[in-house]
Amino acid sequence: MPISPSDILLTDRVAVVTGGGAGIGHGIAAGLAAFGARVAIWERDPSTCASAAEEIGALGITTDVRDGAQVDAALAQTVAELGPVTILVNNAGGVFRSSLLETSENGWDALYKANLRHVYLCTQRVARGIVAQNLKGSIISVTSIEGVRAAPGYATYAAAKAGVINYTKTAALELAPYGIRVNALAPDFTMTEGIKALAPTGSEERVGLMVPLNRAGHVDEMAGAAVFLASDMSSYVTGQTIHVDGGTQAASGWYHHPETSDYVLGAN
Numbered sequence: 001m002p003i004s005p006s007d008i009l010l011t012d013r014v015a016v017v018t019g020g021g022a023g024i025g026h027g028i029a030a031g032l033a034a035f036g037a038r039v040a041i042w043e044r045d046p047s048t049c050a051s052a053a054e055e056i057g058a059l060g061i062t063t064d065v066r067d068g069a070q071v072d073a074a075l076a077q078t079v080a081e082l083g084p085v086t087i088l089v090n091n092a093g094g095v096f097r098s099s100l101l102e103t104s105e106n107g108w109d110a111l112y113k114a115n116l117r118h119v120y121l122c123t124q125r126v127a128r129g130i131v132a133q134n135l136k137g138s139i140i141s142v143t144s145i146e147g148v149r150a151a152p153g154y155a156t157y158a159a160a161k162a163g164v165i166n167y168t169k170t171a172a173l174e175l176a177p178y179g180i181r182v183n184a185l186a187p188d189f190t191m192t193e194g195i196k197a198l199a200p201t202g203s204e205e206r207v208g209l210m211v212p213l214n215r216a217g218h219v220d221e222m223a224g225a226a227v228f229l230a231s232d233m234s235s236y237v238t239g240q241t242i243h244v245d246g247g248t249q250a251a252s253g254w255y256h257h258p259e260t261s262d263y264v265l266g267a268n
Contacts, residue, residue, distance in 0.1 A: 007232040011036035014082045015230065016075075018065045018122060019092030020058075021048030023192035024142060027219025028089050028226045030056050035227050037087060040078040042071075042122075044092075065092050065118040068125075075125050084133050087230045088126040090119045090141040090164075095157045108156050115160035119167060123182070127175055136179035138230045141168055142222075143241060145188040145249050165241050172239030181238040183229050188245035190217040209256045212247030 010032060020029040020041035029052065033039045039058040043049035046062045053060025059081055063074040078085055094114035098107050119141050130137040146154060147161030165184055172182040189207045208214045225244045228234050243249040254263045 003233065008227065009036050010087070010227070010230055012038065013087055013230075014038045014040070014078065014085045015087035015089065016040045016042060016078060016085050016122070016126065017089040017091055018042045018063075018118065021045050021052045024187065024190060024219050024222050025089070025091035026052050027223045028091060029058060031220065031223030031227050032087065032089075032230060033058060035231070037230070038082045040074075040082060040085075042074050065122055066113045068121050071118075071121045071125055075129065079129070084129060084135060085126050086130060086135050086137040088122060088137070088139045089226060090122050090139070092118055093142065095154065097153045098156060099153050100155045103156055111156040112160050115157060116163045116167070119164055123171060127178075127180055130180055131178045137181070138234075139171070139175075139180060139182045140226055140229050141184045143168075143184045143186045145186050145243065145245055147186060148249065168241060169239045176238060181229075181234070183234075183237060183239070184241040185222060185225050185229070186241050186243045186245065186249070187217060187222055188248045190219060190222060192219060209258055210248060211245070212251055214256065215246065217244060217246055
């Protein structure tokens with residue numbers, strides 16, 4: 001069948017966005033709602049959960065998605081109030097610098113739980129519901145460019161994000177017979193509230209030198225990719241990681257020279 005503008009709509013579909021209280025998750029939740037989805041935000045911070053839900057017109061459920069029992073409870077409430085979940089965005093995550101020689105076992109476990117464990121928990125629970133009701137669905141996980149390149153000082157975080165990419169591929173194959181598509185989004189430098197608060201003066205200009213498109217990304221650009229993957233416009237796309245990064249993954253070390261703007265490789 002020819003494509004139609006209506007194929008991008010998510011009218012009356014129920015979507016869950018984890019970590020949707022701020023940043024990329026907030027942007028994705030707002031984008032899904034704008035295209036017609038009934039959205040539930042699962043966020044462990046009660047304040048941002050409530051404010052984001054009110055702003056978007058979503059259902060806010062304070063949830064620590066690292067805990068299986070809390071995921072089960074949040075899913076039950078979402079289904080009861082909104083209906084069967086057929087769209088899941090695994091966005092929750094966290095990072096802190098920890099060199100390989102200094103990473104403690106607790107630090108490793110914390111980064112694994114924050115970035116990979118919840119992907120398994122939420123994907124499994126939502127997929128079970130979709131299969132049980134003989135529905136079709138779309139599961140999207142937010143990974144990072146650090147999942148495909150070395151990240152000195154962030155080895156554990158990078159390993160977890162790489163795990164998300166491979167989990168996405170394997171889940172896509174296992175769930176394909178049930179009509180569930182599984183994909184991932186990999187951002188690089190995206191301008192969120194947290195980044196703006198931490199970034200030193202002039203950092204956006206420096207980012208522009210590293211990114212082929214000459215600027216940082218915006219949460220709404222991540223949302224656009226998420227809406228595409230959630231909708232029927234991507235009905236034949238599964239097992240993929242889409243790099244929404246302005247071209248940095250493709251650049252692989254090439255960057256704009258600060259004086260000439262020409263591409264140079266490495267330290268020049």
